Amino acid sequence: MPFFSPLPLAFSSIVIFLMMAGLALLLQNRQTFLVNMAFFLSTVSCGIGLYAGFEAVASGSMQTMIMPIGLPDLPFYIRVDALSGFFLSLASLTGLMVSIYSFDYVKGILSARKATKLVVFYCLFMAGMLLVLISDDAYFFMSSWELMALSSFFLVSFEDESAENRRAAFLYILIAHIGAVMILLSFGILAGFAAGFENFMGYRFSAMRSAEPGMLWASIAFFLAFFGFASKAGVVPLHVWLPEAHPAAPSNISALMSAVMLKIAIYGILRVCMDIIGVQVWWWGGVVLVIGLITAVMGILYALMQVDIKRVLAYSSVEHVGIITVGIGLSMIFTSFELRMLAALALTAALYHCLSHSVFKSLLFMAAGSVLHSTGERNMERLGGLIHKLPWTSALFLVGALSIAAMPLFGGFVSEWLTFQAFLLSPVLPNALLKILFPLGAALLALTAALSARCFVKVFAVTFLGQRRAVPTTETHEAGMSMRLAMSIAAISSLALGLFPSFVIDWIDTVPQSLVKGRIASSAGAFGWMWLTPISAERASYSAPIVFIGIFAAVAVAWLAFHGKKAATRRSATWDCGFEKMTPRMQYNSTSFAMPLRRIFGFLFVVSESVRTSHAQPGSAPRIRYSLRIEDRLWYVFYKPFSDAAYYLAKQANRLQHGRMQIYLLYSFITLITLLVFA
Amino acid sequence: MTNSSSSIIVECLQVATVVFLAPLFTGWVRLLKCRAQARTSAGLLQPYRDIYKLFFKEVALAENASWIFRFTPYMVFGATVMAGAIIPVISTRAPLSATADIIALVAIFALARFFSALAGMDAGTAFGGMGSSREMMVASLAEPAMLMSVFTISLVNRSTSLSQMTHVIVNSPIMLRPSLAFALLAFALIAIAETGRIPVDNPATHLELTMIHEAMCLEFSGRHLALIEWAKGIKLLLFASLGIALFAPWGMATGGTLQSLVISYVTLTAKLAVIGVAIVLIETRLAKMRIFRVPEFLGAAFLLATLGMLSYFMLE
Structure with missing residues (x-):
């Protein structure tokens, strides 16, 4: 196996993380050097991982290796294929941005506390997530899974002097373990049916794939695995830990947890439920779809009610996990009816959403971290008017908000559009019940998208626009250089995902090919890179570059024609209806903005x-x-x-x-x- | 996705038509409304005079307003004009029509609304926030109903591409499809909500308790206000044209010949005139409803669209 191929590169990336975790303990007394070195190595290592993942998906090939470590006679099996390559590149891309961001962010907290613990567990956390992706047997998978869960537990409880954070960390580890037990039981069933319950030989994934447990046990294994992974992904009703844990962690960790760790859980669902067990009946997908829809709607409704900016983002992660789950559920249903192309469309939508959610959610968490960093506030009711003080952060946050609200031209839109297309093709299904229920699902998804727009209008407007609602306690200053750089990379990636979808779809096409035996790239890019035609041009087409140029041209013409110096511009106080001078407290705030919806959905x-x-x-x-x-x-x-x-x-x-x-x-x-x- | 020069000319013609005739349509509606309420009207061309006057007036910005506030009018105008290039208004074969299907079109309107809502919050007053909050509430409830309506129409046409949907209806014999009838009713209710007309919102009011859209745009002045008002007019025309394109496109040009374009213009004018009458009838007969009745109103639209879908599966 040549060294410059996905598996060895991914492996070396993990080794760098593990080495750095060890090295950090030796550098305890030189904190600034430690931070610089750790995040430099982490950036490099993520770069390597990104290349490895990119190659694995682009080539669509599969590499396997056996590592003779672990218990006697139970070596670790390693495998990198298109699916793990996709999530490898997703994790590394986000890791890369967050590592760059962490240079300045972690230095900012050095005055208050030592960062050794943060660095050690950061490296272990990244290593754990990447190990999950390359493991190819149940034993290695569970060990890596636990490494990921435990290291993130210590990261959530990093600021452990507050009782709230300790409670959040406890709740997190509790639900993580309930999920882990379910996954383990599912593996147990599969391994048992693969090689008998008397020996351990069924623990390899390749053996489990050939297991034939029968309908009842297959269903049990499927749902144990699904709910096990769902608890980590934050699917309703297993989401309660998420809005507690994500705000408690430092912002760079929140970004990693929300953008990457939840996707690792999605990877688990795809790997175990779709790859190893395989979808056998449509109602499995139906259950997944319904749970995904409930998660999406509940997630965004809860997000709307929050006043803590990081909690809003955490709840909105619940929503987006729901949207991804909807895509997976659709793909499962189409697979069970042997509609390969539609299954590939829905799966591509889900994967695309994973990728764009990683990018824009890490962007938003990083920007929220900058707000927290510079104002010391997380409560939106005490913020406002930051656009004047934080021009960079606010502009970058706006890109994130536009992406997450599924506005055209930005990352989030393409995947939601593809999901809608998959929904709209449901009339080909042979089942009458599904035909009628699918449109209702699509309507719920539309509701989610619209509420999401509303939610992020609120977050952006209350935090950055208007006037500051409370007297600032610290001097507000713009984020550091590395933080701005990282957020800019994320913003540009998000815009690129929105503008050039056909390249991305062409790239990820090997994943649905290996997972559901269908592909859409040839039809999606049939009219060149500017056009996205998932099924056919008569059915639906979307050209993000042309829409972008069109809007840009219209804005430019309007600007040139009307922005001239024909009339003066004057700044003046706003009209206060003749009453006393208005105070910032009279502005609409987060609670009042959400009030109409609280009234409608209050039940x-x-x-x-x-x-x-x-x-x-x-x-x-x-x-x-x-x-x-x-x-x-x-x-x-x-x-x-x-x-x-x-x-x-x-x-x-x-x-x-x-x-x-x-x-x-x-x-x-x-x-x-x-x-x-x-x- | 054709590139012949005639279709490009048609496209330019369409954008120009939409942009420059929109104030006329607004004027027509106002004129009819004045007549219906036994008032003297300011004339068909008053919206042009208003916009022209506003372009030369001073812009008074709130002390607190940021670049978002100053950029929003251009953004709203740009997005609305782009929508005007996508919806088939005079020809089913406009080349830009393929750049976005109806779902993306709805999202382009949402993009404009996103910025308007931000601008409403930017000045830091209570009114702007109230308008933004209400506007976003109406929009978020209209969206599922809109999608359901789109779903029903796409069942009949097997497409969500606007030019394709229009093309299918133009080329099929005139017949009453129950599914489309329900979808049309639902679409009409949604269009009323989206364009901020009575009974959901009153475009003529500036009373704090009842404003939705107007509250959001209250702080704009001068050329900014001109652009916002113009875009609002274009949006009204576009929703009318979208209704025509989806449900009654007969007469619309399918190619680029001069003769078919003339027919297209004549039928378009006639249809718009009728829609104007319909809007005025609704607005004079109904009172504006309470804001918390709007969910019920849009719920009705959703149910109608769902009925349309069910009737397609059962009857067609």
């Missing part, structure tokens, strides 16, 4: 709203306090009963404990006797 939340009026002194104007609490209804349905039950059981079990040595000795004695009697 989905637990909303407690109260207005208290108190008279400080007789005759003076009354003081009015307004308080609003919005809670996740699903928490009360899916989690509260279980946590209450667990607490109750623990309390009962607690009765065994008295703190007296004699009683514990008695327990041991009784246990021994019992064992002797029954042994």
Whole structure:
């Protein structure tokens, strides 16, 4: 195997990360040097990974290797194919941007605390995610999965002095492990049916692929794996950890978790559910589709209600995971009916969305990090008017907001457009129920897209436009050079994904080819690189470059014709309707902006709203306090009963404990006797 | 995707028509409305005079306004003009029509709205935010209904490409399809919401409790306001033309011959005149509804579109 081929390169990228994690411990006393070196190596290593992944997808070839480490007789199997190559390049691209961003960002927190822990777990986290992608057996996969989960646990609890962050980290690790257990059980079923339950030989993925567990056990394995991975991806109702954990972590880590780790979970769904188990009946895909739709709608509705900028982004990640899951569900349904081309279309849409979501979500998290970095605020109700102080961050955030709101010309639009096209082709399905339900799904997706636009109008406008709502506590300054560079790369990538979709589709075409045995690149690019015609030109076509040129030309003509010096421009105070001078508090804020939707969709939340009026002194104007609490209804349905039950059981079990040595000795004695009697 | 020079001329002609005749259509609607309400009208050409006057007036910017506020009018105008190049207005074979299908077209309007909503929040006043919030609410509820309507139409035409959809209807015999009838009703309700007409929004009001679109654009002045008003006029014309293209394109030119273009212009003018009458009838007969009734209004549009889809599966 030549060294400059995907597998060795991916492997060396991982080795660099692992080495750096070890080296960081030796450099504890030279923090600035440590940060520079770690993120330089990380950038290089991500560059290598990006090349490896790009090559693996472009060539569509598969490379395998056996590593004689691990337990005796259970070596690690490694494999890089188009699917893992795609996610490898996605992870490396995001890693590259976040690593560049981290130079200045991490130096900014050095004054407050040491960064050694951050660097060590950052490297382990990246290594863990990349290892998941190249592993080809259940044992190696689960080890890598755990490396990823545990290192991110320490990253979430990095600022561990706050009880809130510790709680978030605990919730995260708890749900991560429930998911891991489900994945493990699924592997157990598959390995058992592949090579019998008496030996370990079924642990390789290649053996599992040939397993024939029958309908019932296949369904169980499928859904165990799906929900296991879904818990990591943040699919409703397993999403509760996500809006807690992502804001708690430092912003560069939030970017990685949201943009990459969730995609690793999506990779898991594709690898295990579609590749290893394979879709056998349509209702599997149907369940996935419905869950995806619920996730998308609930995610964006929750996002709309938030006032913490990082929580909004976290909830919107839930939404986008939902959209990706919808694409996967569609692809599964089409696969089960042997509609290969449509399956490829839906899968391409899902993969495209993975890629563009990684880019724009990391951009938004990085920009939110810059806001946090320069103002010390995460609460949008205390922000506003930052566009004057942070011109770079605000312009780059705007690109991210336009992309995430699925505006044409930007990254998010192409994938949503492709998903809609896949939905609109549903009348070819032979099942009457699906024919009627699909359009309703498409309508829900349209609702999601529109709400997403609304949500990011709110986030951008409340944070960056208008006037600052609270008196700044620190001096507001623009983000550092490396942060601006990283965000600019992300913004340009997002625009490129929006403007040149046919190149990207041509590149990722090998993935659907290997996974669903269908492809769309030949029809999607049939009219040259400017045109996107997923099925045929008569069906639908979209040309992002021409639309871009058209809008640009129209704007330019309007500008040249009317922006002349025919009339003066004057700055003046806004009209206050003749009342007293307006204060920044009179502006619409995040809560008031979302109010109409809270009223329409309020039944989905637990909303407690109260207005208290108190008279400080007789005759003076009354003081009015307004308080609003919005809670996740699903928490009360899916989690509260279980946590209450667990607490109750623990309390009962607690009765065994008295703190007296004699009683514990008695327990041991009784246990021994019992064992002797029954042994 | 043809590149012959005649189709390029048709395309230019279409964009010019849309851009320069839009104020006329607005004037027509206002004129009819004045007559219907027994008022004296300012004349058919008043919108032109308004826009012309505004271009020479001073721009008063809020102290706080950023570049977003100054860029928005151009962006809104540019996106709307681009939409005008995509929708088949005088010919089914306009070359730019293939650059975006109806889903992308809706997204182009959404892009313009995104910037308007940002500009509404930019001045830092309560009105602008109120307008933005309400406008985005109406839009987010209109979107699913719009998609459902599009879905139903695309079932009949097996396409979402605008020129192809129009082409199919032009070349098929005139017949009543229940699915299209439902879709048309749904589309009409959505168009009322999207263009901000009564009963969803009142384009003539400046009363704080009832404004939606106007509140968002309240801070614009001078040439900025001119562009916003002009774009609004174009949008009204475009939604009317979109309705014509999707449901009643008969008479529209399918090639680039002079004769067919003349017929196309004549039929277009007649259809627009009728649509103007319809708008005025609705606006004089109905009162503006409460803002929290709008979800029900758009819910009705959604249900109508769904019925259209079901009737396609059952009857056609």
